[in-house]
Amino acid sequence: HTVLRQVDYDYQRMQYNTVVSGAMKMLNALEDFKAEAGSEADQAALAEGFGILLRALYPATPHVTHVLWTSLGYAAQYGELLDAPWPKVDEAALQRDEIELVLQINGKLRGSVTVPAGADKAAIEAAALASEAFQKQAHGATPKKVVVVPGRLVNVVV
Structure with a gap:
């Protein structure tokens, strides 16, 4: 959600090069995430993360993200990517211990x-x-x- 806040801010300023940088940070964080086998909470967190990543990349790369959204099953679950709402930053998730x-x-x-x-x-x-x-x-x-x-x-x- 920290990176999502950055990406959202960069889109508003039309700083697309840093939007791509933020998307790469999101992807790296998702790749580094160690999901426990059989953990539904971990799988839900990964699904949410990839959903946010695809929605954040959609304005810059609509064709690729649309194909990925459909292929990964998000279209069946949430509807078409074009109609998906922009992801919201969860302020509670930004609180750190x-x-x-x-x-x-x-x-x-x-x-x-x-x-x-x-x-x-x-x-x-x-x-x-x-x-x-x-x-x-x-x-x-x-x-x-x-x-x-x-x-x-x-x-x-x-």
């Missing part, structure tokens, strides 16, 4: 740190100082300053 922040040491990118989405500044600092990347770069030195940009990065000055 954890976020990944860029970790900089002395202003240079040295890795990343994963923290709970609602972590406060102190928790983010603690996670950054406990990270393997910081331990490797600090060589036992104590940090002079820790700068946290919420939702984006942590910069540790040694």
Whole structure:
């Protein structure tokens, strides 16, 4: 749904090259998805993902997506692709339990740190100082300053 939001925004701006890029991100995410054998929930998630991908690609590649929509059985289940509604971004699906922040040491990118989405500044600092990347770069030195940009990065000055 994060990529769908990007694709929808790019269509509105008529930035078709980034629409294709977003579609490739969707396809890569679907290919990387490890569905458990016999899991109906996983199969439903894959079907929803491919349905969104085909509807997002339809304005750019109508003939190919129409054939795929019909061949994969979406036409029998949901009707013709031409009549299918534009996919809606599910805001609930965008909520994340954890976020990944860029970790900089002395202003240079040295890795990343994963923290709970609602972590406060102190928790983010603690996670950054406990990270393997910081331990490797600090060589036992104590940090002079820790700068946290919420939702984006942590910069540790040694």
